[in-house]
Amino acid sequence: MSAVTGAGGGGARGSAVWWTALALIGGFVLSVRAAEESDSGDAARPLSPLLAEPSGPGLPAKFPDDLEVSESCVEMLRLFGERYVAAVNCLVSSARPVRVCQNCYQAYSSFNDIYTNISSGQSGNVSCQDSLMRSDRLMLLFNLYSSLTDIWTSALCTQCLTPDQKSLTNSTLDFISYLNKSLSCFEKYQENHTELCMDCKATYKGLNEMYSTMLKNKGYCIDIEDAMNVTRRLWSKKFGCTVPREETVPVIAVSSFMLFLPVIFYLSNFLHSEQKKRKLIHPKRAKSNHSLMNIQDKFS
Numbered sequence: 001m002s003a004v005t006g007a008g009g010g011g012a013r014g015s016a017v018w019w020t021a022l023a024l025i026g027g028f029v030l031s032v033r034a035a036e037e038s039d040s041g042d043a044a045r046p047l048s049p050l051l052a053e054p055s056g057p058g059l060p061a062k063f064p065d066d067l068e069v070s071e072s073c074v075e076m077l078r079l080f081g082e083r084y085v086a087a088v089n090c091l092v093s094s095a096r097p098v099r100v101c102q103n104c105y106q107a108y109s110s111f112n113d114i115y116t117n118i119s120s121g122q123s124g125n126v127s128c129q130d131s132l133m134r135s136d137r138l139m140l141l142f143n144l145y146s147s148l149t150d151i152w153t154s155a156l157c158t159q160c161l162t163p164d165q166k167s168l169t170n171s172t173l174d175f176i177s178y179l180n181k182s183l184s185c186f187e188k189y190q191e192n193h194t195e196l197c198m199d200c201k202a203t204y205k206g207l208n209e210m211y212s213t214m215l216k217n218k219g220y221c222i223d224i225e226d227a228m229n230v231t232r233r234l235w236s237k238k239f240g241c242t243v244p245r246e247e248t249v250p251v252i253a254v255s256s257f258m259l260f261l262p263v264i265f266y267l268s269n270f271l272h273s274e275q276k277k278r279k280l281i282h283p284k285r286a287k288s289n290h291s292l293m294n295i296q297d298k299f300s
Contacts, residue, residue, distance in 0.1 A: 101157035160221035197241035
């Protein structure tokens with residue numbers, strides 16, 4: 001996830017701009033649809049060149065023709081609004097459990113395409129880049145695009161998608177298949193946790209190994225990460241199962257050796273000292289006996 005470096009006030013202002021922008025885009029889409037419905041009904045009534053039937057006091061809804069956005073740019077703006085709303089709806093509905101990359105890559109790709117068309121500068125023979133993106137300091141379209149792009153980047157979705165961002169990678173599909181096998185096994189033995197830990201051990205271990213490989217190769221995204229975390233919580237906390245890790249065996253062996261090393265040292269030191277004592281005693285006894293014999297010879 002990308003780190004948040006701004007202060008609390010900056011985050012609040014960014015959030016406010018985001019939601020305000022969403023409301024404006026939603027209102028724009030609804031107004032366009034209402035206009036289309038009214039065009040198909042009653043005949044249009046004459047309007048003021050500056051006002052388009054305001055419901056109350058407010059700013060003009062239209063300006064003279066020389067200051068207005070072209071029809072082709074208005075169409076692109078409408079498409080931008082529709083695809084933005086579709087992408088946001090997909091993200092929200094895929095928040096829990098996290099399926100953002102799996103469910104929303106098509107909506108995000110479509111939204112990214114329309115933004116690219118606008119920012120490229122041409123819509124037919126008309127440039128929409130200046131009129132839609134640079135005409136005011138709010139830069140609404142750019143900020144809306146940036147908000148979704150930040151979410152998409154933080155989720156690492158590109159790592160679960162093919163280079164063209166049009167489908168899931170083979171490794172992601174393999175992980176999903178292995179995950180479904182593990183969950184099916186959990187479902188089968190959920191009434192008997194002892195059998196579950198034994199019969200589902202191989203599948204769960206394979207899922208863990210696959211996830212470790214994806215982490216090493218940077219081929220995972222938030223969907224994979226969240227799914228693995230939930231599966232691990234089920235395995236260890238709900239079912240009370242464990243899988244001994246092979247790399248812990250050498251660690252235990254070394255730790256045991258280090259634990260008994262002082263005992264071995266003191267025991268060997270003790271035995272060595274006892275042996276030295278025995279060697280020292282014999283010469284003393286031999287010397288004392290020899291002296292006793294010399295004394296006896298003198299007296300005799």
